[in-house]
Every structure is written in C-alpha cells, then in structure tokens.
Amino acid sequence: MVSLYCKWASLPSVPFIRVCGHTNVTRRVVEGKLVEEGKWPWQVSILFMGVYACSGSLFHEQWILTAAHCLQRSRNESEYTVITTGSQIFTQNDTQLRVSAVVIHKNFSNFVSRDIALLKLQDPVSWSHKIQPVCLPSGQYKPELGSLCWVTRWGREKKQGDPNASYSLQEIAVKIIKNNVCNQKYHFLLTEDQEHFLGEDMLCGSSQQGVESCQTNSGSPLVCYLNSTWIQMGLVSWSFTCGQFQFPSIYTSTSYFTSWIKSQVSDVNFISQAHPAFLRPLFCTSYILLVSLSFLWLL
Template identity: 55%
Template sequence: MALAGHDPDHIVYLASCCCPSWACGQTNISCENVKGKLVEAGKWPWQVSILFLGANNCSSSLIHHQWVLTAVHCFQRSKDPRSYSVKMGIQRLSENGTDLSVTCIVIHEDFTSLMSQDIALLKLRDSVSWSPLIQPVCLPNPKLKPSLGSMCWMIGWGQTISLSSETPQPSYSLKEVAVKIVNNEICNQQYKFLFLKGQKKLIRNDMICASLQWGMDTCQGNSGSSLVCQVNHTWIQMVLNWSFSSSRHHFLGIYTSTSHFTDWIKTQISDVRFVSRAGPGFLSLVFLTGYILLVSLGSLWLL
C-alpha cells in the first residue's frame, strides 16, 4: 500500500493501518484564525504532549496507531501508567485536542540513570485514527543515519532560551529549532570534563551530537522531543531529545539516535516497519538554509 508519487522503500508502513490516504512523515499545513490571528496547523502532526496528572510533562512523537516514542527521563516522577495521558492534534497546549489514556510504559532494559539507552515507548489504551492533524512520523532503520552537516529540526513545547537572552521561557505553542548534525568526536572533546577516571569517550554509538543553528535553544523541559530530518519530502525521526545542553554555555547538544534502537522498537511493536534507504540523500545544505530561514521568518510573525 504505497502513497502515490513516493518510492515504497522510503515509507514506513504499519500493518494495522486501515486508511490508504495517510502515510507517515507527511504534513498537511493549513492556517486557522485564532482570536483574530492566523496560526499554522498540521505542521508537525506526529507531535504529542505527555501529561502527568493532567499537566504537560514531556514531548513525544506518534509512530503507530497505538504507540508513542519518547525518553525515559520523562518518567522520573512516576512509572505508573495511570498517572499519564497524552494529547495530540494540537499546536498550543491550551487547545482541545485528542486525549488518550496510557496503558503501558516500556523502558529500555539497559537504561540506568546515565545518558545512554534513554528511550521509552508508551502504549495507548485506544487506537488513534489518522487525520490532517494526527499522523505518524517515519522511523529509520539502523543503516539510515543523518550525515554530518545535515540540517534537521527539533520540535517541542519545553522551555526555550533566546540566543540574546539567558532567561528560560515556557513555550505553550509548539516550537521548532534548526540544528546541524556534527561529529561525535567533537562532542567528546567538548565534554572531556565529564569523563570518569579511565574513560576515553562520553558519546556512545546510541548518541548523536548537533549544534544549534537558528532561533531558540532546546534547553530545558524538552525531553522526548523529536528531531526530524526531511528526505524526499518525507519527515523521518532520526533523533530523540533528552535535553542535555544549553546554548548559553555554548555546548553541543547530545541526543539519542533513533536508528540505533530499531531492533528494540521492533521487539515491542511487531507491526511497525522502518525506512530502508534515503534515496538520493538528504536535502542540500544550500536548499535547507534557505528553507529554514523562510520557515523561521514565517514562524516569527505567528508568535
């Protein structure tokens, strides 16, 4: 069941998908009039807010009719699924969206209190129906990783810090931040001061480093946010954010590599399939630079 105009190898198919008109990694951007102000809707339809006792706690992404991908750090307060619910199909946290209960929290078995293996899945009590505002993001297989220099987007509701200010500001509207993928060895050099005795590197194979390019820093409260890269007009979640650094300290960001956990995700969700190849590759830096600037400028007047 392929979407017209797309190479089947680029698309994640879900065996449980009942509607042929929707596919992962696609957006349906429209404008809505909210209190006399035009705002975008449907730009990131896989974005999910995880609520703890009814209050926004973390960001996450929809990857399946009944599963959400996020970070283990989101469950520091409690690991009881009854304490959590999710809201999706919204641009602002105050909006009425689709609210669903959580029936199970699956935490990676090798996670400790450190940075590595920081990935978790939420199983929803009810199955989600796709709509223009609610659609899944695509997932990469182990071989599909962002190349160095690729420009991608971090999306979330957490606190942000302006490049001209050091004061964190809560974000009630969905924010997007442009980042560039950098070599892990550069990260290791920058974070040497965190090495334990005899430790040669901090950044492991399940991590990816990125530097902030434009706009706001993904500084605090952004655990679980998705970092997506566009390949042939399809958005793929390459990275999971657990918010380690801040631009006020000029440190590179360290994130969880989604492709590293393909087999683990498959073990938990038997009917999910992954992007197998990237076709001609990621969009060129020149094109993305122009695209990012245009979207960033367009987003400013919406705030």
C-alpha cells in the same frame, strides 16, 4: 472492469490514509492568531498527573516514542496521558488520551546512554490531515554529518495568573556534527573509567537558529527531511545548560534502537532510505483519466 487507486496523504478520504513522514498544512485563526495545523502532525504532549512533562512523537497508531528520563517519575501508566492536537498550540484542557503501557529501555540508567522509551495508547488514534505518523529509520540509516534537521518543542506562553496558558510549538534548526565534538566539549564530565562521553546510541547536534534544546524539550523529535519525507533520526536527551550555544545538545539515535523498537511493536515498519512522495493530486487525477481514456479507446 478496471479499478484504479492512487494513494495521497492529502486526499479527503475516510478513513484517512496513513502515510508516515508527510504533512498537509492548513491555517486558521485561533484567539486572534494565525495557527498552522498539520505541519508537525506526529508531535504529541505527554502529561504526568495532568501537567505537561515532555514531548513525544507518534510513529504508530498506538505507540509514542520519547526519552526514558521523561518517565522516571513513575512507571504507572494510569498517571500519564497524551495530547495529540496536530496544531501549533495546545492547552492542558485539551482532550487527553489514556496510556496502557510504559516501556523504558531496560539498560537506561542515566542521561548518557539508552535514553529511550515508549508509551502505548489505550486506544488507537484516528489518522487525519492533522495527525500522521513520523517515519523511523532502519538500523543502517543514519543522518550524514552536516545535515540540517529540526527539533520541535512546546514552549509556554507566559501569562500571569493563568495556569491553563497555552503552549506553542517552536522549531529549532539543528546541524548534525561529529560525536567527537560533544566528547571534547563535555570532557570535564567524564568519569575515571570513561574514554568517551557519547556512545554509538547518541547523536551530537548544534542549534543553528531558534532556541537551544533545553531540559524542557526532553523527548522532542529530531527529524530530517530526506527525499520529500520526514524521518525521525533522534530525540532530545539533554543539554548541559539552556541557551549556552557553545555546548551542543545530545540526542538519542533512533536508528540504533531499531531492533529494540521492533521487539516492542511488531508491526512497525522502518525505512532504509527516504521513499518518494506520493503522486500529487493533480498528477494522480490526470494519470487516472489518461489510463481510463486508453481503456475506452481499446473498447
């Protein structure tokens, strides 16, 4: 007897297949608005004492990647919770997941270097078409200059007198530019003993459309679409002033911290190049049918 199995992130199997960097977008109407689900399935919201604090990304069933400065308020894991909706909107009334560990890079001391941290969830998430992990790059895999990538951040809808107003997911197109550009733009911030403002652990990006990466976007993933796969090349660290497009934004480079992430999460995988998308359902079905008929013909 021959058993054929074909992986595909969109197949309605239980449990759902874990495929990093792939999406399965669906749409539904919420409060009279058309809402997309599953477009950015790794996006999470980090709450401090029940109030939204930062964004983060799901790269493992139990681990969240975010910026270190997001967790400066406290290192007490009981004060943080995480919301994973897989939707374009969330409210602070949504189900909150408990955190069991807060891990901040030991060399983080300011916004310019080692601005990276991890949160460990108390219980693993269940993968679905709305919740999937993002891919992380290997240490040698860096975005090419001129690459157009995306930052996703939570923006709050302003409703007077409503503390539970929903947040909507906003998209920002970001062009990867030379670190020298950021070094020149932020030269006035250099101290006497500094030659360069940005080190190899940071990326420089210029917003092309959408909203600028303001302080409220901290921890948001910077993802690039390569060979049909979304790869998180960075995360939002900071920007000099919100809405001032003459100043590019600063991102923590995830590929620089491959070894550090691996030291904290032993079973995480990194990719050295974007792997091809899985077989489409129609092609997969046709392939299985074709092979099955071949075996029948040989009987």
